[in-house]
Amino acid sequence: MRKQLPGVCVAAGIMLLAACTNDSGQQQAVIAPQPTVCSGPVVEISGAEPRFEPLSPTVNQDYQRDGQRFSIVQDPSRFSQSGLAAIYDAEPGSNLTASGEPFDPMQLTAAHPTLPIPSYARITNLANGRMIVVRINDRGPYGNGRVISLSRAAADRLNTSNNTKVRIDPIIVAQDGSLSGPGMACTTVAKQTYALPPRPDLSGGTEGAFSPAAPVQPQGGEVMAINNATLSGGDAPGAPVNGGGFLGAPTTLAPGVLEGSEPTPPQPATSAPAEQPVSATVAPADGRFMVQVGAVSDSERARQYQQQLSQRFGVPGRVVQNGAVWRIQLGPFSGRSEAAALQQRLQDDAQLPSFITGAQ
Numbered sequence: 001m002r003k004q005l006p007g008v009c010v011a012a013g014i015m016l017l018a019a020c021t022n023d024s025g026q027q028q029a030v031i032a033p034q035p036t037v038c039s040g041p042v043v044e045i046s047g048a049e050p051r052f053e054p055l056s057p058t059v060n061q062d063y064q065r066d067g068q069r070f071s072i073v074q075d076p077s078r079f080s081q082s083g084l085a086a087i088y089d090a091e092p093g094s095n096l097t098a099s100g101e102p103f104d105p106m107q108l109t110a111a112h113p114t115l116p117i118p119s120y121a122r123i124t125n126l127a128n129g130r131m132i133v134v135r136i137n138d139r140g141p142y143g144n145g146r147v148i149s150l151s152r153a154a155a156d157r158l159n160t161s162n163n164t165k166v167r168i169d170p171i172i173v174a175q176d177g178s179l180s181g182p183g184m185a186c187t188t189v190a191k192q193t194y195a196l197p198p199r200p201d202l203s204g205g206t207e208g209a210f211s212p213a214a215p216v217q218p219q220g221g222e223v224m225a226i227n228n229a230t231l232s233g234g235d236a237p238g239a240p241v242n243g244g245g246f247l248g249a250p251t252t253l254a255p256g257v258l259e260g261s262e263p264t265p266p267q268p269a270t271s272a273p274a275e276q277p278v279s280a281t282v283a284p285a286d287g288r289f290m291v292q293v294g295a296v297s298d299s300e301r302a303r304q305y306q307q308q309l310s311q312r313f314g315v316p317g318r319v320v321q322n323g324a325v326w327r328i329q330l331g332p333f334s335g336r337s338e339a340a341a342l343q344q345r346l347q348d349d350a351q352l353p354s355f356i357t358g359a360q
Helices: 152-158 299-313 336-350
Strands: 008-012 015-019 043-045 063-065 068-070 080-088 109-111 119-125 131-138 146-151 164-173 187-189 289-296 317-322 325-333 355-358
Touching (some): 043 131, 080 152, 119 152, 131 146, 131 152, 146 152, 146 164, 289 299, 289 336, 299 325, 336 355
Parallel strands (some): 043 187, 080 146, 109 131
Antiparallel strands (some): 080 164, 109 146, 119 131, 289 355
16 A cells, blocks of 8 residues: 655745645655756766657646546646656557557656656666656556656666656757757757668568668768767766666766677687687677677566567567676677668667677
């Protein structure tokens, strides 16, 4: 049974700090944030790309559920919330979200009881400092003291569990595409600036399996070829901290940088060559490459995730054990450019980070 807490409202000066309960007594740790003013370094974060979208007319009215009354947030610029996050891990397409879209656990989405639909928010894992942008497209969670429900993809990127405390800061998108609101304080949202290479032909000569697509040129700016060598580490503020996260990152990563490295040249053979550990990244002799999408601790969930990705993107894949985690990889590809093309599709179509590794 959910613990019922008395409602408390505190006024401090002219700023109202709202730590109030709804009609059922469920505590909402909501505060009125300070204006979007940054006095420190600006951190670049990735995630769902905020775009202007008209609000849904059917799910943005105050409502009641199980005897509780919920009031839709009318001014997201003065809303911020901290509390425990739930993880919504249903099967893809198993039901519809409040916005009318099929649920997809591989999308960076979330459900919230009162934020407008659709809208965007910066979610911060208060335990490790990781931040991403999610799209609010569903209602919930209800009960269990959770304030937001994250998709599996969002939870993995943040390295959260069902007992992780997060902070919710809305991002307001104007019709001209400009961003404001609490979620933009000391933050910029990463933009895709790379040209899309042609899709690889993985049909093995079979007609109709794949059709090469013309490269998509970005509007303005320098066009750069996709290359993992452009990723670099550093101790920039706001980087994820040490921990076994979504990619098992062993060291601090700069904002927007994923674990991974260029394949290193093969070592000369000796009379008794040492066996390469599974976690090593090497350049295979046959020139084959894999695209690694993530690593999870449950083998069955890893296989299901790999099969979903393979079906969605039309490429083979595999699951490789590395100690206590299972790596999810797509491929193999005969050339690095083909692997890079899949990387681009993963980022553009599903906002999924990845890196290239040698097939072993």
